[in-house]
Amino acid sequence: xxxxxxxxxxxxxxxxxxxxxxxxxxxxxxxxxxxxxxxxxxxxxxxxxxxxxxxxxxxxxxxxxxxxxxxxxxxxxxxxxxxxxxxxxxxxxxxxxxxxxxxxxxxxxxxxxxxxxxxxxxxxxxxxxxxxxxxxxxxxxxxxxxxxxxxxxxxxxxxxxxxxxxxxxxxxxxxxxxxxxxxxxxxxxxxxxxxxxxxxxxxxxxxxxxxxxx
Amino acid sequence: xxxxxxxxxxxxxxxxxxxxxxxxxxxxxxxxxxxxxxxxxxxxxxxxxxxxxxxxxxxxxxxxxxxxxxxxxxxxxxxxxxxxxxxxxxxxxxxxxxxxxxxxxxxxxxxxxxxxxxxxxxxxxxxxxxxxxxxxxxxxxxxxxxxxxxxxxxxxxxxxxxxxxxxxxxxxxxxxxxxxxxxxxxxxxxxxxxxxxxxxxxxxxxxxxxxxxxxxxxxxxxxxxxxxxxxxxxxxxxxxxxxxxxxxxxxxxxxxxxxxxxxxxxxxxxxxxxxxxxxxxxxxxxxxxxxxxxxxxxxxxxxxxxxxxxxxxxxxxxxxxxxxx
Ligand SMILES: Cc1cc2nc3c(=O)[nH]c(=O)nc-3n(C[C@H](O)[C@H](O)[C@H](O)COP(=O)(O)OP(=O)(O)OC[C@H]3O[C@@H](n4cnc5c(N)ncnc54)[C@H](O)[C@@H]3O)c2cc1C
Numbered sequence: 001x002x003x004x005x006x007x008x009x010x011x012x013x014x015x016x017x018x019x020x021x022x023x024x025x026x027x028x029x030x031x032x033x034x035x036x037x038x039x040x041x042x043x044x045x046x047x048x049x050x051x052x053x054x055x056x057x058x059x060x061x062x063x064x065x066x067x068x069x070x071x072x073x074x075x076x077x078x079x080x081x082x083x084x085x086x087x088x089x090x091x092x093x094x095x096x097x098x099x100x101x102x103x104x105x106x107x108x109x110x111x112x113x114x115x116x117x118x119x120x121x122x123x124x125x126x127x128x129x130x131x132x133x134x135x136x137x138x139x140x141x142x143x144x145x146x147x148x149x150x151x152x153x154x155x156x157x158x159x160x161x162x163x164x165x166x167x168x169x170x171x172x173x174x175x176x177x178x179x180x181x182x183x184x185x186x187x188x189x190x191x192x193x194x195x196x197x198x199x200x201x202x203x204x205x206x207x208x209x210x211x212x213x214x
Numbered sequence: 215x216x217x218x219x220x221x222x223x224x225x226x227x228x229x230x231x232x233x234x235x236x237x238x239x240x241x242x243x244x245x246x247x248x249x250x251x252x253x254x255x256x257x258x259x260x261x262x263x264x265x266x267x268x269x270x271x272x273x274x275x276x277x278x279x280x281x282x283x284x285x286x287x288x289x290x291x292x293x294x295x296x297x298x299x300x301x302x303x304x305x306x307x308x309x310x311x312x313x314x315x316x317x318x319x320x321x322x323x324x325x326x327x328x329x330x331x332x333x334x335x336x337x338x339x340x341x342x343x344x345x346x347x348x349x350x351x352x353x354x355x356x357x358x359x360x361x362x363x364x365x366x367x368x369x370x371x372x373x374x375x376x377x378x379x380x381x382x383x384x385x386x387x388x389x390x391x392x393x394x395x396x397x398x399x400x401x402x403x404x405x406x407x408x409x410x411x412x413x414x415x416x417x418x419x420x421x422x423x424x425x426x427x428x429x430x431x432x433x434x435x436x437x438x439x440x441x442x443x444x445x446x447x448x449x450x451x452x453x454x455x456x457x458x459x460x461x462x463x464x465x466x467x468x469x470x471x472x473x474x475x476x477x478x479x480x481x482x483x484x485x486x487x488x489x490x491x492x493x494x495x496x497x498x499x500x501x502x503x504x505x506x507x508x509x510x511x512x513x514x515x516x517x518x519x520x521x522x523x524x525x526x527x528x529x530x531x532x533x534x535x536x537x538x539x
Contacts (some may be wrong), residue, residue, distance in 0.1 A: 002218070004217065005218075005219060009219055009221045011219060013221070016223070032277055037217075040217055043218075061421075097217060099217035099218065100217065100218060100219065100220055101218055101220045101292075103219045103220065103221045103222075103223075104220070104221065104222050107221070140484060142371065142372075142373040142374065143373070144216070144278075144369050144370065144372070144373060145277040145367075145369070145370035145371075146220075146271075146291075146292045146369075146370070147269070147275065147367075147370065148370070149310075171375070172373065172374055173376065176376075179374065182458055183361070183362050183364055183443065184374060185362055185364075185365055185371065185374055185375075185443075185464055186361045186365045186366075186367070186370070186371050186374075187370050187371060187374065188359075189361070189444050199360075199361045201269075203312060203314075205331075
C-alpha cells in the first residue's frame with residue numbers, strides 16, 4: 001500500500017513528536033473480512049509508530065482477542081485506544097480512522113498522553129476530579145468537519161483528568177448504524193452517557209456542566 | 215479507498231495568549247478575515263493589539279474551497295485561515311480563542327470588554343469584527359427538525375447524507391456550492407429557491423453539469439415536515455400557486471447571513487438590515503469604536519473585501535489613537 005502520510009506531514013509530525021515526554025502505546029482492534037477502513041487505520045498507525053521511538057503499536061483482532069477487547073469496551077472495528085507509559089487506559093478512544101481533519105485530534109491526544117498536559121485552571125481541574133460516576137462521552141464527527149477535532153480534544157482532555165470519564169471519537173460514516181441510532185445529522189454531535197445530546201463544538205465548561213448535572 | 219490528512223500544526227503550536235494586564239491600544243473582537251488582518255496592520259503600526267474570538271477563522275472554516283482570492287487560484291477556507299494565523303504568530307500577536315465576549319461598554323475614554331467567564335479587558339480603541347451567522351428560514355418545523363435533518367454546514371455534514379435525498383434552500387453562491395458539495399454524497403439533491411439564481415455563472419455551470427441535481431426556482435418553502443425525523447418540505451410553486459411536498463431526508467439552509475451585531479446593537483447606529491453603520495474610515499457612531507467586515511453595511515460579503523476592510527479599520531484606529539491619546 002502507498003504511504004498514507006506524505007513527506008511533508010511526516011516531517012512536521014517528527015518534529016511535533018520530539019516534544020513527547022513518556023511512551024505511549026496505541027492498542028488497535030481490527031477484524032478479518034469486511035471492515036471499512038480497517039486496513040487504512042492499521043496503515044496509518046504503523047506509519048505513526050515509525051515516526052517516534054516513544055510511540056508503540058499493539059494489534060488485536062476483535063473476534064479472536066476477546067479478553068483484550070473487553071478491557072477497553074471495544075465493540076466495533078476499527079477502534080483504538082491510547083495507553084500511558086504505565087500501560088494504563090485513561091479513556092482516550094478513537095472509533096474509525098482519524099484521517100482528514102481528525103488527524104488534529106489524534107496527534108494532540110498522543111502528545112498529551114505522553115505527559116505534555118494542556119493548561120487547565122485549577123478550579124476546573126478540581127471540579128473534574130470530583131466526578132465519581134462512570135461517564136462516557138461520544139463525539140460523532142465526519143472527516144471533512146473543521147470544528148470537530150476541537151470537540152474530540154475536549155472529551156479526551158476530560159477523560160485524562162478523571163479515570164471515571166471515557167471520551168471517544170466516532171467517525172459517523174464508518175459507523176453508520178450507530179450514527180442513525182443517535183440521529184446524527186449534524187456534526188460534531190456530543191452524546192453523554194447515551195442520553196444527553198449537544199450539537200456543535202461546545203466550550204469545555206459546557207461539557208463539564210452537563211456531566212455534573214447527570 | 216483513499217484518505218487525505220488536513221494536518222494543522224497550529225493546533226499543536228498555540229499562539230501567544232492575550233492577557234488583560236495592560237490597557238490595549240486596539241482590541242479586536244472576532245478572528246475572521248477582517249479581525250485577523252486588522253490585528254496584523256495594528257501590530258505593524260506599533261500599536262499594542264490582540265484578538266478575542268470564539269473561533270479563529272470565522273466563516274472560512276465552513277468554506278470548502280476558495281477560488282476567488284487574488285494570487286491563490288484555489289485554497290480551502292481552513293488552509294487560508296491557517297496562513298493568516300501563521301502570519302500573525304510571526305508577529306507575536308496575542309490571541310484568546312474559544313471565548314465569547316458577553317458585553318461591551320465605554321467608560322470615560324476607555325472600553326471595557328467583559329467575557330462570559332468574567333474576565334475584563336480594557337482598551338483605548340475597539341474593533342468589532344464579529345462577522346455574520348447563517349440566516350434561518352423561519353418556517354414551521356425548522357427548529358423541531360434541527361439536527362434531525364435540518365443542517366447549516368454543508369462541508370461538515372454532507373457525508374452524513376450519503377445515498378439520501380437532500381434539499382438545498384437558497385440561490386446564492388453558498389447554496390450552489392452546497393449543492394455541488396452535497397451531490398458528491400447524496401443520491402439526489404434538489405435546490406429550492408423562492409426567486410431566481412444569483413450565484414456566479416461559473417458555479418451555476420458547474421452545478422448544471424451534475425446529473426443528480428434538480429433545480430426548482432420560484433418555489434417557496436412553507437414548512438419542514440416529518441415524523442421523528444424530517445421527511446420532506448412543503449413548498450408553494452409561485453407561478454401555479456399550487457402547494458406540494460418534496461420528499462427529502464435532509465435540508466441545508468443556505469439563504470444568506472445575518473450580521474452578528476448583538477454586542478453593540480445598543481451602542482451604535484445600525485441600518486435596517488441590522489448592519490453596523492460605519493464611516494469611510496470604519497468608525498461607528500461611537501468615537502473610538504470601529505467595525506469591519508461582514509458585520510458592517512459594506513456591500514458584497516467576501517473574504518477579500520473583509521480582509522481589506524480590516525486593514526482600513528486598523529489604520530484608521532491608529533490615526534484616531536494619534537489624535538486622541
Ligand atoms: C459556506 C460559505 C462559503 C463562502 N465562500 C466564500 C468564497 O468562496 N469567497 C469569498 O470571498 N467569500 C466567501 N464567503 C464569505 C466570507 O467567508 C465572509 O465574507 C468572511 O468570512 C467575513 O469575514 P469577517 O471577518 O467579517 O467575519 P467572520 O468570518 O464571520 O468572522 C467572525 C469572527 O467573530 C467571532 N465572534 C463572533 N461573535 C463573537 C463574540 N460574541 N465573542 C467572540 N468572538 C465572536 C467569530 O468566532 C469569528 O472569529 C463564504 C461564506 C460561507 C458561509
